[in-house]
Every structure is written in structure tokens, then in C-alpha cells.
Amino acid sequence: xxxxxxxxxxxxxxxxxxxxxxxxxxxxxxxxxxxxxxxxxxxxxxxxxxxxxxxxxxxxxxxxxxxxxxxxxxxxxxxxxxxxxxxxxxxxxxxxxxxxxxxxxxxxxxxxxxxxxxxxxxxxxxxxxxxxxxxxxxxxxxxxxxxxxxxxxxxxxxxxxxxxxxxxxxxxxxxxxxxxxxxxxxxxxxxxxxxxxxxxxxxxxxxxxxxxxxxxxxxxxxxxxxxxxxxxxxxxxxxxxxxxxxxxxxxxxxxxxxxxxxxxxxxxxxxxxxxxxxxxxxxxxxxxxxxxxxxxxxxxxxxxxxxxxxxxxxxxxxxxxxxxxxxxxxxxxxxxxxxxxxxxxxxxxxxxxxxxxxxxxxxxxxxxxxxxxxxxxxxxxxxxxxxxxxxxxxxxxxxxxxxxxxxxxxxxxxxxxxxxxxxxxxxxxxxxxxxxxxxxxxxxxxxxxxxxxxxxxxxxxxxxxxxxxxxxxxxxxxxxxxxxxxxxxxxxxxxxxxxxxxxxxxxxxxxxxxxxxxxxxxxxxxxxxxxxxxxxxxxxxxxxxxxxxxxxxxxxxxxxxxxxxxxxxxxxxxxxxxxxxxxxxxxxxxxxxxxxxxxxxxxxxxxxxxxxxxxxxxxxxxxxxxxxxxxxxxxxxxxxxxxxxxxxxxxxxxxxxxxxxxxxxxxxxxxxxxxxxxxxxxxxxxxxxxxxxxxxxxxxxxxxxxxxxxxxxxxxxxxxxxxxxxxxxxxxxxxxxxxxxxxxxxxxxxxxxxxxxxxxxxxxxxxxxxxxxxxxxxxxxxxxxxxxxxxxxxxxxxxxxxxxxxxxxxxxxxxxxxxxxxxxxxxxxxxxxxxxxxxxxxxxxxxxxxxxxxxxxxxxxxxxxxxxxxxxxxxxxxxxxxxxxxxxxxx
RNA sequence: GGGCGGAUAGCUCAGUUGGGAGAGCGCCGGCCUUACAAGCCGGAUGUCGUAGGUUCAAGCCCUAUUCCGCCUACCA
Numbered sequence: 015x016x017x018x019x020x021x022x023x024x025x026x027x028x029x030x031x032x033x034x035x036x037x038x039x040x041x042x043x044x045x046x047x048x049x050x051x052x053x054x055x056x057x058x059x060x061x062x063x064x065x066x067x068x069x070x071x072x073x074x075x076x077x078x079x080x081x082x083x084x085x086x087x088x089x090x091x092x093x094x095x096x097x098x099x100x101x102x103x104x105x106x107x108x109x110x111x112x113x114x115x116x117x118x119x120x121x122x123x124x125x126x127x128x129x130x131x132x133x134x135x136x137x138x139x140x141x142x143x144x145x146x147x148x149x150x151x152x153x154x155x156x157x158x159x160x161x162x163x164x165x166x167x168x169x170x171x172x173x174x175x176x177x178x179x180x181x182x183x184x185x186x187x188x189x190x191x192x193x194x195x196x197x198x199x200x201x202x203x204x205x206x207x208x209x210x211x212x213x214x215x216x217x218x219x220x221x222x223x224x225x226x227x228x229x230x231x232x233x234x235x236x237x238x239x240x241x242x243x244x245x246x247x248x249x250x251x252x253x254x255x256x257x258x259x260x261x262x263x264x265x266x267x268x269x270x271x272x273x274x275x276x277x278x279x280x281x282x283x284x285x286x287x288x289x290x291x292x293x294x295x296x297x298x299x300x301x302x303x304x305x306x307x308x309x310x311x312x313x314x315x316x317x318x319x320x321x322x323x324x325x326x327x328x329x330x331x332x333x334x335x336x337x338x339x340x341x342x343x344x345x346x347x348x349x350x351x352x353x354x355x356x357x358x359x360x361x362x363x364x365x366x367x368x369x370x371x372x373x374x375x376x377x378x379x380x381x382x383x384x385x386x387x388x389x390x391x392x393x394x395x396x397x398x399x400x401x402x403x404x405x406x407x408x409x410x411x412x413x414x415x416x417x418x419x420x421x422x423x424x425x426x427x428x429x430x431x432x433x434x435x436x437x438x439x440x441x442x443x444x445x446x447x448x449x450x451x452x453x454x455x456x457x458x459x460x461x462x463x464x465x466x467x468x469x470x471x472x473x474x475x476x477x478x479x480x481x482x483x484x485x486x487x488x489x490x491x492x493x494x495x496x497x498x499x500x501x502x503x504x505x506x507x508x509x510x511x512x513x514x515x516x517x518x519x520x521x522x523x524x525x526x527x528x529x530x531x532x533x534x535x536x537x538x539x540x541x542x543x544x545x546x547x548x549x550x551x552x553x554x555x556x557x558x559x560x561x562x563x564x565x566x567x568x569x570x571x572x573x574x575x576x577x578x579x580x581x582x583x584x585x586x587x588x589x590x591x592x593x594x595x596x597x598x599x600x601x602x603x604x605x606x607x608x609x610x611x612x613x614x615x616x617x618x619x620x621x622x623x624x625x626x627x628x629x630x631x632x633x634x635x636x637x638x639x640x641x642x643x644x645x646x647x648x649x650x651x652x653x654x655x656x657x658x659x660x661x662x663x664x665x666x667x668x669x670x671x672x673x674x675x676x677x678x679x680x681x682x683x684x685x686x687x688x689x690x691x692x693x694x695x696x697x698x699x700x701x702x703x704x705x706x707x708x709x710x711x712x713x714x715x716x717x718x719x720x721x722x723x724x725x726x727x728x729x730x731x732x733x734x735x736x737x738x739x740x741x742x743x744x745x746x747x748x749x750x751x752x753x754x755x756x757x758x759x760x761x762x763x764x765x766x767x768x769x770x771x772x773x774x775x776x777x778x779x780x781x782x783x784x785x786x787x788x789x790x791x792x793x794x795x796x797x798x799x800x801x802x803x804x805x806x807x808x809x810x811x812x813x814x815x816x817x818x819x820x821x822x823x824x825x826x827x828x829x830x831x832x833x834x835x836x837x838x839x840x841x842x843x844x845x846x847x848x849x850x851x852x853x854x855x856x857x858x859x860x861x862x863x864x865x866x867x868x869x870x871x872x873x874x875x876x877x878x879x880x881x882x883x884x885x886x887x888x889x890x891x892x893x894x895x896x897x898x899x900x901x902x903x904x905x
Numbered sequence: 906g907g908g909c910g911g912a913u914a915g916c917u918c919a920g921u922u923g924g925g926a927g928a929g930c931g932c933c934g935g936c937c938u939u940a941c942a943a944g945c946c947g948g949a950u951g952u953c954g955u956a957g958g959u960u961c962a963a964g965c966c967c968u969a970u971u972c973c974g975c976c977u978a979c980c981a
Binding site (some may be wrong): 235659 | 907908909910911916917918919921924925928929930934935936938939940941943944945946947948960961962973974975976977978979980981
């Protein structure tokens with residue numbers, strides 16, 4: 015490829031913003047995000063957990079999407095046929111709430127607008143604001159196939175919803191009935207069990223006398239909610255409770271009313287709790303409802319849809335449930351029926367959306383019978399057809415699935431999929447159908463009215479993995495991309511969503527919706543608190559992107575995304591990884607600065623002509639490739655990121671680049687050409703392996719790297735090449751590094767400033783090692799800042815010198831006149847202490863008969879060798895320190 | 906009430922079949938060495954929550970226990 019010279023340089027600093035916009039637009043224009051359902055190669059697919067259409071990007075989305083993008087970019091580069099399908103969720107209650115609030119500002123209500131107009135209004139709102147979050151995902155670099163963007167209220171998805179509803183209804187898996195459900199008096203809708211948050215709350219325990227119809231005796235019941243007594247239809251005690259056994263079957267007069275209710279016996283009652291006598295309000299308590307059903311008790315609803323007392327509450331009618339409580343307590347007091355009041359803390363359910371206190375209420379609702387659907391979903395995970403990663407979550411999944419309760423799917427709001435059921439005005443029968451029926455199924459009457467309730471939002475999200483691909487049509491997309499390869503999500507929606515997708519996928523596609531489910535952590539603030547607007551500790555991903563660049567931000571998330579632990583995020587960490595981005599930019603600048611004479615004909619250089627450093631870094635790079643691939647396959651994002659970080663910074667930059675300077679110095683030499691070649695090669699590997707994590711900067715640099723074509727995004731992910739693994743080169747170079755390190759260590763401890771070059775004398779009676787040192791002495795000169803290198807014989811070792819031992823090499827830095835004997839003595843003393851501590855540890859082992867007999871030979875051998883080496887080192891160090899002491903005494 | 910997870914350097918955490926305690930940040934000292942001061946070189950720091958047990962050998966396995974967090978249930 016023909017490139018101009020000026021292309022081979024990078025500006026002094028990296029400008030994330032400009033670069034990010036440029037490349038995202040480029041990728042989109044080139045169609046790199048597009049998935050091809052006709053392709054035959056290995057499919058790899060994911061559906062995005064659809065964010066609420068009202069939402070804006072928070073840290074949870076950012077983490078979730080970053081991890082997905084890392085996988086999809088990795089797999090795309092690795093040659094798989096990738097699909098990442100994006101979209102949004104209509105979020106019934108949340109969206110309706112937002113639009114109602116907007117209406118409120120114009121002094122309108124949804125009722126004044128009417129259902130049809132109101133829904134139009136929401137669609138309008140969706141058109142204007144609905145893709146904010148998708149735009150934010152683009153800023154994050156998400157490589158979704160935007161041509162397949164879906165919305166849960168789209169026509170196609172709505173068709174799927176109706177299809178599923180009708181089929182489940184016909185199979186008897188959907189039913190309608192009067193049951194007690196969680197009711198939110200503020201949102202005016204039923205909620206599923208999962209949509210209720212229980213929080214410990216302060217309250218009181220009221221002890222109330224219920225007078226028997228005959229005689230003067232009373233039975234005392236204890237309750238936290240006296241206002242519900244107006245709906246009591248019995249008092250229950252434990253069967254066999256001696257205190258009350260003669261009362262069972264008798265009747266009491268319900269205080270403040272003239273109703274007479276029976277005393278019954280039921281096992282549900284705990285005789286040790288409260289007074290052992292329990293008031294039963296079947297219309298406003300889940301357990302009471304069941305007790306009532308067992309005893310055929312009447313059900314009296316006393317609280318209405320807004321949380322106010324209704325006509326059954328007699329003179330309390332119209333009071334809010336909480337004011338009613340106060341009033342009732344007052345009235346009971348007045349009648350001396352209140353025995354006592356105790357402080358009592360207990361859990362109260364709150365609406366997850368508006369935080370109002372949930373009112374359990376008897377109501378006519380639609381339900382899904384979940385048990386028959388849950389069974390196959392449990393089996394699929396047990397049999398490993400879907401893996402949950404990390405596996406600890408499997409247990410949670412089973413726990414919930416095995417105790418699953420029927421799912422209340424009807425909601426009394428307007429925004430959502432209206433339930434496809436029609437009531438006949440004539441006979442009252444229900445007709446359920448995919449399209450609006452002309453006549454009643456039962457009587458043929460033609461006056462039909464559609465159910466006004468809509469479906470729970472999660473009903474449509476449960477179908478997401480296949481409804482988005484065109485189901486119920488038999489599409490090519492489904493054939494190619496279903497089941498999806500993996501679902502990436504947080505554990506907070508394991509039940510809400512994952513479990514329900516499993517049930518629906520198995521039921522309607524006959525196969526699991528995803529092979530793997532990867533559950534990632536929750537992001538918290540630096541103190542470990544959940545991020546929330548009210549705490550004011552929210553870190554806005556977009557602000558971070560603005561400030562530090564998308565790549566730094568993404569890399570941070572990946573580096574922190576360990577399995578099974580929450581992530582504590584602080585701006586400090588992000589800025590730390592921004593430095594890493596900067597490092598990559600600068601090392602690339604270094605490479606480009608040294609390619610001005612690079613002509614691209616270097617391919618002819620044979621591996622044997624590479625220097626030790628070249629062979630070393632290529633071997634290390636190939637090891638990196640292997641570990642990163644394994645880590646990514648296992649969803650160990652943090653390991654992958656940290657391995658890359660370690661390699662790039664501490665092997666490539668700290669060492670190889672420094673070695674390379676020496677080889678580059680010989681213009682027109684083979685070494686220079688070879689080094690250029692290796693710099694390009696390794697930088698190319700680094701960029702490609704980093705691309706899934708840092709899509710933008712890698713593209714920016716890669717585009718300028720000689721020999722590269724269209725885009726890094728569609729280049730190949732590095733594969734390890736066995737011919738580059740070279741253990742011998744790695745060991746040799748490690749030795750050189752160690753010698754340099756020890757010289758630097760002495761310099762540092764002796765406070766010799768870098769510009770001051772020192773003389774070094776080496777003693778080594780191993781010929782091979784000496785040859786190695788001689789061959790690479792230039793590295794010592796350069797990296798250890800020395801001016802002169804000599805080899806000593808056992809007789810000519812310098813006497814006044816700082817000493818270090820590296821395996822079979824003794825290093826001396828003669829510092830006559832400069833040396834600080836005290837400092838050197840201290841340094842050697844420290845070194846000896848370290849060696850001796852290790853020695854005592856090893857020798858304890860080696861003197862243990864059991865160890866010698868029972869431990870594997872390999873381990874014993876290894877310990878023996880270590881022991882020998884340490885003894886040798888100890889001997890040499892001791893000799894040195896003795897010499898130093900002598901010198902000090904003499905001086 | 907039931908279940909799960911965590912406790913490792915000053916801080917945040919890694920540590921994958923049990924066999925020489927690690928990283929990043931922070932801290933201390935020295936350096937503007939022509940890719941990078943958002944940098945370079947060197948240094949210090951740990952009874953791996955506590956108590957037992959298994960084993961030749963335990964941060965890792967078992968038992969008990971304390972503290973912290975989460976999920977789930979909803980005894981009125």
C-alpha cells in the first residue's frame with residue numbers, strides 16, 4: 015500500500031473526541047456493523063438487554079454494553095458471523111409516568127386527553143426522545159447492527175405478543191380471575207411480586223379487643239393495620255391452642271361495626287406470635303386470602319383503587335387508608351377496646367416505581383400459570399444447554415424457578431400491549447384472538463368490548479430473543495442466529511427477564527434462547543454504595559467519556575469487571591487508565607518516528623537474524639495472545655485487560671522499546687530493519703488485541719501502520735503462532751534484565767543520579783553466560799547507565815565495590831571515593847536477611863522426612879535446587895559484606 | 906426465617922486444579938535519559954477476619970465463629 019511519509023507520524027497528543035466521531039461514522043458507513051443472515055460461517059449472536067426507552071445511559075448500561083461490544087468485536091475479528099441486535103423497551107409504567115408528568119405541566123391529565131390521544135402522545139414522545147440512549151450507546155462505540163433495531167411496541171413484536179398470548183390462553187396457561195395482587199394506589203395498577211420492594215419500616219402493633227357475641231369475654235387480636243379490620247371476616251387461632259380451644263366456633267362482634275364474624279382454627283396461625291389470635295382480612299392480605307379460601311369466608315374489600323376507604327367501610331368511607339388508621343385507633347380507644355400499642359418494626363412493600371405503599375387487594379387480573387413453563391427452563395440449565403456464568407447464580411435461578419408463583423401479567427395502565435381479549439356485552443363470555451373478532455365465540459353476539467388492561471412490559475421482553483428476529487414468521491434470521499450465543503446482563507433482572515426468556519424461548523422456539531448467560535457485577539461508588547441520584551454519588555458515563563475518552567472509560571470497566579464481585583468505580587481509576595491510553599499513543603509515536611526509512615521490503619529478514627530482544631518480545635506477544643483468548647472465551651474480561659496492560663506497559667514499552675533504541679541506532683543495518691519489522695509486528699498485535707477494548711485509538715493508529723488495509727475492525731484477531739514461542743530467548747533475556755535491574759538497584763540505593771555513569775565489573779565462570787553478557791553488553795551500557803564494563807577473574811575482583819548476585823553472575827560496581835560504606839552494608843544486610851528468611855523456610859521443609867517421602871519428586875527436586883542457589887548467594891553476599899565492613903573499619 | 910457472597914499491603918482489588926504472597930493507586934528517594942513528567946528509575950509495606958481440623962505442605966480444602974454486603978421470604 016502506498017502511503018505518504020507524513021502519514022507515518024502521529025500528532026503530539028491524542029484527541030479522543032475528534033477521532034471517535036470520525037471512526038464511528040466510518041464504520042457505520044462501511045456497513046461493518048451489519049450482520050448477514052445468509053452467511054454460512056459460524057454464527058455468533060447476542061441481543062442487547064433493551065434499555066428503557068425513557069432511559070439515559072448510566073454506569074450499568076455502560077458496563078453491560080462495553081462487555082457485549084468487547085465480545086462481539088472479538089468474535090467479528092475472529093471470523094464469526096456476528097449479530098448484535100439493539101433496541102429499546104417500551105417500559106410501560108415508567109414511560110407513562112414520564113409523559114403524564116409532562117402533561118401535568120400543561121395542566122392536563124391522561125384522562126382529560128382520553129386513551130387514544132394519550133397513546134398518540136406517548137408515541138410522539140418516543141419519536142422525539144426515544145433514541146437518546148441509543149445515541150449514547152454509539153458514543154460508547156457499540157457495534158450493534160442498527161439496521162435491525164427493534165422496539166417492544168413495534169408491529170412485528172406486537173404480533174409476537176398476541177401470538178403468544180393466544181396460544182397460552184388456548185392451552186389454558188393464561189387465565190383470568192379474582193385474586194389478591196399487589197396494587198399500587200398511586201400508579202393505579204397491579205404489580206407482579208417482583209415489582210414490590212420490601213423495606214423495614216417503623217410501625218405499631220395494636221392489640222384490639224373483639225367482644226364475643228355471648229358473655230362479656232373478649233378475644234384480643236394484634237395487628238399492624240387496624241384499618242383493615244373493617245374488612246375482617248373471621249378471627250383465627252391455632253387448632254389445639256388451649257387458650258382459645260373453647261372459643262373456636264363461637265362468634266365475635268367486629269368492633270366499630272355491627273358485623274358478626276366467626277372464630278376459626280387454622281394451622282397458618284402461629285400461637286407464639288402476638289396474642290395467638292389473628293384477624294382475617296381476605297381482601298387485603300395474601301395469607302388471609304388463603305385462609306379465607308380454606309374456610310369459605312366472605313371477602314370484603316374496604317380500600318379502593320386510590321387507597322381510600324370505600325362504601326364497605328361505613329362511616330370511614332372516603333378516608334385515606336392512613337388517616338383511617340388513626341381514626342380507628344382513636345375510636346377504639348374511646349370505646350376502651352384498644353388494649354395496648356407497641357412499637358413494632360416490620361417490612362412493608364413499596365412500589366418499585368413510585369415508592370408508594372403497596373396495598374394487597376382483591377382484584378380481577380390475568381395470570382400465567384408458570385409451573386409448566388418453569389420445569390423445562392430448570393432442566394435446560396441442569397442439563398447444561400444453557401450455562402449460567404458465574405455458576406453461583408445457577409443456584410439462585412433454581413431457587414426461584416422451583417418456587418415460582420403464577421405471574422400477574424395485567425396492568426391497569428394505557429401504555430403497552432392491550433390484552434387481546436374481548437368481552438361480549440350479551441353473554442359476558444371472553445373471546446381471545448390474534449385479530450379483533452367480529453363476533454362472540456360463545457353466543458355470536460357482535461357487541462364486543464376489548465379488555466382495557468395492558469400486558470406487563472416483561473411479557474414482551476420475555477419474547478425479545480426471537481420476536482426481534484421476526485417470529486412467528488419462520489425467518490432466515492431465526493434459523494441463523496437463534497439460539498443466541500450469549501446474554502450479558504446484571505443479576506438484578508435474572509428473574510424479571512432471564513428466567514422468563516428461558517420459559518418463553520423453550521415454549522415457543524423449542525430451544526433455549528441463549529447458550530450462555532454471563533452475569534456481571536453491579537457498579538458502586540468508591541465507598542461501595544449503590545449509585546443513586548438521591549445520594550448524589552452518580553458518575554455519569556458520558557461525562558467520563560467527554561473527559562477521558564471512550565477508550566479509557568471502556569478499558570477501565572473491562573479491567574474492573576471481575577467475576578462475582580461488585581465494582582467500585584471512581585474517577586481516579588478512569589484517569590489512571592487514561593494514562594494507559596496515552597502510553598499506547600506515545601509508544602506508537604515512537605514506532606512511527608523510527609519508520610521514516612521503512613520501505614516495507616523487510617519481510618525477507620529471517621527469524622534467525624532477529625536479535626535476542628526481538629525473539630523475546632515476539633515470544634511474549636504470542637503468549638499474550640494465548641492468555642487473552644482464553645480469558646475472553648471464559649468471560650474473564652478483567653484478566654484479559656490486565657494481561658494486555660502488563661504486556662504493553664511493562665514488557666513492550668519498558669523493555670523492548672528501550673532495547674530497540676540500540677538496534678535502531680545502526681542505520682542501514684539488518685538490526686535496524688529487523689527491529690523496525692518487529693516494532694510494527696508487535697504494535698500491530700497490540701492494536702488488534704486491544705481493539706475490542708479500545709476501538710477508537712486502535713483504529714486511529716492502525717490506519718497509519720504500514721501494510722494495513724480497510725479497517726482494524728474487520729482485520730483478524732491475533733492468533734498465536736507456535737514458531738514464535740521461544741523459551742530459550744525468554745530465559746536469556748530475563749537474565750539480561752536481571753543484571754540491569756541489579757545495577758539500577760545499587761545505583762538507586764546509593765543515590766547515584768542517572769547522568770552519572772558507573773563502571774561495572776562482572777565475574778562469571780560460566781562461558782555461555784559470559785558470551786551472552788558480552789553479546790548484549792550494549793544493553794547494559796544503555797539501560798543501566800554504565801560507562802565501562804570489565805570482566806574479573808577470581809583474583810581480580812574489585813575490593814571496594816557494591817555487589818549483587820544474579821544466578822551465576824557476580825556484579826561489582828567499584829565506587830572508590832564515591833561509595834557510602836554504611837549504605838552498602840545496610841543494603842547487603844537487607845539482601846542477606848531476605849535470602850536467609852527464604853533459606854530457613856526451605857530448610858525446614860528439606861529436613862522434614864515426611865516431605866521428602868511424600869511430596870512429589872518434582873517438588874523436592876525444585877526445593878533442593880533453590881536451596882543450593884540460595885546457599886551460594888548467601889555465601890557470596892556474606893563475603894561482600896565482610897569486605898565492606900573491613901573497608902569501613904580501615905577508612 | 907432461608908440462601909449466597911466478601912473479609913489478602915494505607916486504599917481498591919487479583920490470586921483457576923493445595924507446593925516460592927501480587928497489581929494499580931497512594932507513600933518515600935532520585936531523575937526533564939530526544940515516545941510519553943498523564944513520564945522514567947529505585948524503595949518501603951502483609952500473624953491472607955478469628956479459632957480449630959485435614960495434609961509432608963493451606964490465602965486456597967473441611968468445621969465452627971465474628972463482622973460487612975446482597976438476594977429471597979413477608980409472623981399478623
